[in-house]
Amino acid sequence: MSKSTFYTSIGYKILMALSGLFLMVFLLQHLVINSLSVVSPESFNEASHFMGTNPLVQFLLQPVLIFGVVFHFIMGFFLDLRNRKSRTFNYAYNKPSANSSWPSRNMIISGITVLAFLAIHFIDFWIPEISTKYIAGDMSGLMNDGEFRYYHELHEKFNALPRVIAYVIAFVFLSLHLLHGFQSSFQSVGVSTNKTRSSFYKIGTIFAIVVPFGFITIALFHFLTQH
Amino acid sequence: MNLTLKIWRQKSNTDKGSLETYPISDVSEDMSFLEMLDVLNEELIEKAIDPVAFDHDCREGICGMCSLYINGEAHGPDRRVTTCQLHMRKFKDGDTIFIEPFRANAFPIIKDLVVDRSAFDRIQQSGGFVSVNTSGNTQDANSIPIPKDDADIAFDAATCIGCGACVASCKNSSAMLFVSAKVSQFSLLPQGQVEAKERVINMVNKMDEEGFGNCTNTGACEVECPKGISLDNISRMNREFISANIKK
Structure with a gap:
């Protein structure tokens, strides 16, 4: 494909869809690892230590992930602005609910909410993690008592009710985002057909419920086991 | 039935345009939407008011000429019909109906409800x-x-x-x-x-x-x-x- 292929409306759709699909795979693996904190703190510690110290994860997958996140958000804003320019004078009376769902029309709102959550999430976990490992130079993953720190840090964070509420709200919006985003991405890359569209819709609905509500359950588990 | 029509009026592409209100009475439910607009235009002409410009041709749902954004939906509230196939039985006595042109920057307004x-x-x-x-x-x-x-x-x-x-x-x-x-x-x-x-x-x-x-x-x-x-x-x-x- 030439460079100019991606500078078309379909090219933008494809790039948006591919970055979205990549982020959905990331979400799934993040949920699997976080779920370990509920069933086995030891396994969670081991998985977290592996992910946090493995050079392949840290210096290849992590930068790719950060690029994917930034790219998806920048493209989202870019496309939203571009689309707004295509109708500068709106209808006096419009009834969009008659023909389309709220999540499909408001991806920018659910996306901005998820972006705001990511800022909190980075401050909560990612920045302290990077600071400990690459500024303080402590790659051991251990606390003073010789135990792994990962489960302890996660469990402690969810002691605060405002944080838990913020997480729950953000994941509800993530659910709405995925509800449209999952099946939409398969349509954009041309995989969806009349025969498969309903299957993508059903799988997407399951994904959009299971993944965000899985994260909510984990946050609630850690909160409730401390109160 | 008696209706209140809120119709987008715009003299030309460069004119600002606005929604104007026109009451219309004795509308038959068997009329098509465009026939109802024909009746309105006859009344407007009698009152020496510029009739409402709107696109139409075959009035059989084949040519693709009619348009109109009616009560917030393209071709109105019915499904799988063009505006010329929409009938007034889809509305109730006393209804207010908003009639606007198809809006998109790629479809500039020529006059009233007519777009390019x-x-x-x-x-x-x-x-x-x-x-x-x-x-x-x-x-x-x-x-x-x-x-x-x-x-x-x-x-x-x-x-x-x-x-x-x-x-x-x-x-x-x-x-x-x-x-x-x-x-x-x-x-x-x-x-x-x-x-x-x-x-x-x-x-x-x-x-x-x-x-x-x-x-x-x-x-x-x-x-x-x-x-x-x-x-x-x-x-x-x-x-x-x-x-x-x-x-x-």
Whole structure:
């Protein structure tokens, strides 16, 4: 494909869809690892230590992930602005609910909410993690008592009710985002057909419920086991 | 029945325009929507008021000329019909009906409810055709075997009348449903496959050049399309576009 292929409306759709699909795979693996904190703190510690110290994860997958996140958000804003320019004078009376769902029309709102959550999430976990490992130079993953720190840090964070509420709200919006985003991405890359569209819709609905509500359950588990 | 009409009036493309209120009485439920507007215009002419300009031609739902955004929906509240096929029985006595032109920057207003949809013509001209060899050796189309399913899907795509309801309904003013129907009706048939690559690239480029927005797969176009053109066509066009760019 030439460079100019991606500078078309379909090219933008494809790039948006591919970055979205990549982020959905990331979400799934993040949920699997976080779920370990509920069933086995030891396994969670081991998985977290592996992910946090493995050079392949840290210096290849992590930068790719950060690029994917930034790219998806920048493209989202870019496309939203571009689309707004295509109708500068709106209808006096419009009834969009008659023909389309709220999540499909408001991806920018659910996306901005998820972006705001990511800022909190980075401050909560990612920045302290990077600071400990690459500024303080402590790659051991251990606390003073010789135990792994990962489960302890996660469990402690969810002691605060405002944080838990913020997480729950953000994941509800993530659910709405995925509800449209999952099946939409398969349509954009041309995989969806009349025969498969309903299957993508059903799988997407399951994904959009299971993944965000899985994260909510984990946050609630850690909160409730401390109160 | 008695109705209150709120109609967009705009003298020209450069005029600001506004919604004007017109009461209308004794409307028969058997009238078509356009007949109701005809009656209104007769009353306006009698009062020496400029009649409301609106697009219409065949009044049989085939030509794609009528438009109108009625009570927040392209071609009004009914499904699988054009405005000329919409009947007043869909409304109740005492209703207020908002009538606006199809709005998209690629469809500039000419006057009142009339919009310039020639952007669609230019997209068609960029690739929506089959070049016919007139050397005298052209094969009879009926002698070329075509799978029944492909013929049916191509025919369904070809029922697009190019009215622009998809653009009017889309929150992004995207023309993807129209363009994809035109791409599909040819790409599924052997006669159209010869130029399939150039067609999809040229039509997509022209669509972008005309200022239509991006498709975000809300599906509003499919719901509001008077001919029920399927979203499957958009997916097919995306496949064709990717394939054409890989092979070029």
